[in-house]
Amino acid sequence: MPNPIDAAARATPDPLARRIRGLSDRTIAWLFVAPTIFLLLAINIFPLIWTVRLSFTNYRANRPNEEVEFVGLRNYIRILTDDGIWANMQTTAHFLFWTLFFQVLIGFTLAWLINRKFKGNDLLTTLIVLPMMLSPAVVGNFWTFLYQPQIGLVNYMVELLTGTPASSFSMLGPGGYAPWSIIIVDTWMWTPFVMLICLAGLRSIPDYIYEAAEIDRASKWRQFWTLTVPMVLPFLMLAVLFRGIENFKMFDMVVLLTGGGPGNETLLASIDLKREAFEKWRTGYSSAYAIILFVTVFGLASIYVKALNKVKER
Amino acid sequence: MTAYSITEPSGRSKLVAGLLVTLYTIVTLLPLVWIISTGFKSGPDSISYPPKVLFEPSLEGYVNLFTTRTRVAAEEFQNLPPPETWYDEIVRDQGMVIAGPSRFGERFLNSVIIGFGSTFLSIFLGTLAAYAFSRFKVPLKDDLLFFILSTRMMPPIAVAIPIYLMYRELGLSDTHLGMILLYTAVNISLAVWLLKGFIDEIPREYEEAALIDGYTRFQAFRKVVLPQAATGIASTAIFCLIFAWNEYAFAVLLTSGTAQTAPPFIPTIIGVGGQDWPAVAAGATIFLLPVMIFTILLRKHLLRGITFGAVRK
Amino acid sequence: MSGFVKGLLRLRRGPWEMLATFLIALGVFMLMQPFALALYTWSFLVTLAGTVMFIIVSHFPE
Numbered sequence: 001m002p003n004p005i006d007a008a009a010r011a012t013p014d015p016l017a018r019r020i021r022g023l024s025d026r027t028i029a030w031l032f033v034a035p036t037i038f039l040l041l042a043i044n045i046f047p048l049i050w051t052v053r054l055s056f057t058n059y060r061a062n063r064p065n066e067e068v069e070f071v072g073l074r075n076y077i078r079i080l081t082d083d084g085i086w087a088n089m090q091t092t093a094h095f096l097f098w099t100l101f102f103q104v105l106i107g108f109t110l111a112w113l114i115n116r117k118f119k120g121n122d123l124l125t126t127l128i129v130l131p132m133m134l135s136p137a138v139v140g141n142f143w144t145f146l147y148q149p150q151i152g153l154v155n156y157m158v159e160l161l162t163g164t165p166a167s168s169f170s171m172l173g174p175g176g177y178a179p180w181s182i183i184i185v186d187t188w189m190w191t192p193f194v195m196l197i198c199l200a201g202l203r204s205i206p207d208y209i210y211e212a213a214e215i216d217r218a219s220k221w222r223q224f225w226t227l228t229v230p231m232v233l234p235f236l237m238l239a240v241l242f243r244g245i246e247n248f249k250m251f252d253m254v255v256l257l258t259g260g261g262p263g264n265e266t267l268l269a270s271i272d273l274k275r276e277a278f279e280k281w282r283t284g285y286s287s288a289y290a291i292i293l294f295v296t297v298f299g300l301a302s303i304y305v306k307a308l309n310k311v312k313e314r
Numbered sequence: 315m316t317a318y319s320i321t322e323p324s325g326r327s328k329l330v331a332g333l334l335v336t337l338y339t340i341v342t343l344l345p346l347v348w349i350i351s352t353g354f355k356s357g358p359d360s361i362s363y364p365p366k367v368l369f370e371p372s373l374e375g376y377v378n379l380f381t382t383r384t385r386v387a388a389e390e391f392q393n394l395p396p397p398e399t400w401y402d403e404i405v406r407d408q409g410m411v412i413a414g415p416s417r418f419g420e421r422f423l424n425s426v427i428i429g430f431g432s433t434f435l436s437i438f439l440g441t442l443a444a445y446a447f448s449r450f451k452v453p454l455k456d457d458l459l460f461f462i463l464s465t466r467m468m469p470p471i472a473v474a475i476p477i478y479l480m481y482r483e484l485g486l487s488d489t490h491l492g493m494i495l496l497y498t499a500v501n502i503s504l505a506v507w508l509l510k511g512f513i514d515e516i517p518r519e520y521e522e523a524a525l526i527d528g529y530t531r532f533q534a535f536r537k538v539v540l541p542q543a544a545t546g547i548a549s550t551a552i553f554c555l556i557f558a559w560n561e562y563a564f565a566v567l568l569t570s571g572t573a574q575t576a577p578p579f580i581p582t583i584i585g586v587g588g589q590d591w592p593a594v595a596a597g598a599t600i601f602l603l604p605v606m607i608f609t610i611l612l613r614k615h616l617l618r619g620i621t622f623g624a625v626r627k
Numbered sequence: 628m629s630g631f632v633k634g635l636l637r638l639r640r641g642p643w644e645m646l647a648t649f650l651i652a653l654g655v656f657m658l659m660q661p662f663a664l665a666l667y668t669w670s671f672l673v674t675l676a677g678t679v680m681f682i683i684v685s686h687f688p689e
Contacts, residue, residue, distance in 0.1 A: 029452050032445060033452060033458070036443040040462065044468060045465075047473045080669075080670075081664070116323040116327055118329070120332065126609070127343060129616060130606055131345075134560065134602050137562035137577040138560075138581075139598075139602075141581040142345070142349050143345065144589075145352070151362070153345075153365050197625065199617075238621065238625075242621075251563045270471050278567060290471060290475060293469050295678055296674055297467050297468065299655065299681070300651065300655065302678060306648070311621075
């Protein structure tokens with residue numbers, strides 16, 4: 001290992017370095033952390049506090065000159081007793097549950113197969129990962145083309161495989177398929193995420209544990225349930241929590257696929273919130289709505305960080 | 315008893331696993347292949363049924379993506395001088411003439427400016443903060459780190475309302491600077507967490523040796539730590555870039571013209587009677603291809619990036 | 628179980644964090660369940676309580 005220290009630099013310290021030579025470690029620490037904290041305070045925390053304040057008023061951003069009234073908890077009470085918003089939460093729950101279900105099922109299976117270390121598994125893993133790195137908006141938009149009832153690839157495939165005429169149903173239109181269409185796209189996009197994390201979990205299990213189990217003559221089935229699953233579980237928790245948080249606030253992909261329609265069939269909470277805030281301009285009301293979503297995400301995020309630290313200790 | 319490890323999967327199970335995963339890969343790549351191929355189809359080919367797998371390649375989508383076109387009256391069309399360039403010809407074949415360039419170039423450039431600007435800023439600030447968190451006793455360190463991470467989890471729509479109002483007051487709405495600051499704020503959490511992990515891995519002895527040799531803390535940071543962390547910084551930068559590149563919610567809510575990036579623009583590309591699919595696909599291809607290439611470059615660090623550094627390998 | 632209660636009484640981090648996690652999970656479930664409007668109405672307070680609790684108890688000793 002060559003000595004990384006450059007002797008010439010020591011002879012001629014640059015002026016900036018000389019100026020801050022006297023700084024203690026503590027000052028440097030603060031100097032280094034402060035810009036980040038300041039930026040986050042200005043662009044995340046200040047707006048958040050502002051949202052809280054707005055949530056107690058009837059302010060409307062499209063009428064800035066109107067008098068603003070303090071309405072206390074009225075916005076919160078209205079939202080939390082509203083049947084329509086409750087229905088949106090259930091739509092969100094349906095989306096959350098099934099995307100997580102399929103992603104865990106397929107993602108874990110894939111990871112388990114890839115962990116057999118067959119030839120070329122690295123290449124296939126890289127290819128499988130591609131969808132999750134792409135822009136959800138651009139990809140979501142393109143999926144509307146694949147879902148076209150007359151000409152789309154998805155309907156054609158269905159006709160080819162089941163014989164149902166392609167023009168007889170519409171994946172994004174009325175007929176009840178739309179909630180499943182968004183689940184399909186999300187699963188397509190994010191299964192690789194769950195797969196990667198499960199794969200890391202599987203690879204963290206040392207071989208000697210299986211060797212010991214083999215000597216004890218534990219069956220493969222038993223090994224799977226008593227060794228593999230418990231060892232991968234913390235990783236799986238991490239993946240599920242992260243995807244759960246992301247899909248709870250899902251906006252871009254679904255807005256471009258269905259825009260919440262047909263009717264209100266795919267109206268997720270965050271899409272509804274966007275309509276209230278930026279189309280109906282009920283700023284105060286939607287601020288309360290935003291706070292409710294935010295607290296939920298923040299709560300889940302605290303659990304996520306705990307899970308994160310647990311995995312880190314492994 | 316055989317000589318090889320008993321935990322090594324058998325040849326047959328490897329074969330079955332390989333076949334199943336290959337099958338999944340083919341299915342999952344189909345939509346991407348479809349995007350790329352639709353970009354090279356002519357308008358009628360793109361909407362034919364059954365969908366065409368084999369077709370005569372055409373650059374119509376790409377030409378339409380970069381131009382705006384108008385239809386002219388039949389007799390006027392006859393009297394036009396012959397097309398001068400190959401793209402003129404492609405547009406003429408559709409019975410139209412080129413009216414001017416489209417906005418796609420500008421929007422793409424906006425994506426580049428905002429993407430690189432915010433990445434540079436988040437890496438610059440993130441490296442400093444990560445170094446401090448890694449090496450010094452910062453009071454309330456765990457709380458600060460959690461606070462930084464939690465800002466990443468914030469639903470964009472929840473903060474978009476006051477940011478919209480704030481930017482309106484400050485004159486930052488629909489500006490490059492506004493979007494760069496915003497994306498930096500979102501990306502910095504990832505940058506700090508990832509870079510802290512990378513810097514943690516550099517042995518402290520290197521810096522200590524440098525300090526004994528008369529370096530200041532700052533010099534040691536610049537001349538010893540930074541070069542050692544270069545790979546980590548590069549991969550973190552690519553993650554930040556990809557996020558800023560892909561972001562849609564803030565972009566669609568806070569920009570409409572001058573600073574609009576490509577993701578909100580591509581879905582608005584319309585032709586005659588709805589979206590011009592070859593042009594949309596061409597735009598999507600140009601937009602997605604760099605990310606695909608970066609993903610392949612990043613593959614060793616992917617896991618680390620998507621788990622905030624919790625899973626190293 | 629008695630260890631859990633003892634941990635709570637002695638203000639140890641582990642059991643309190645578990646309690647907060649449970650409250651958050653319960654709140655999230657109440658928010659999105661399809662069974663009763665009343666549960667939905669009170670979900671926000673439960674999640675908020677759990678989240679605030681989580682922030683406080685994460686400063687308790689291990």
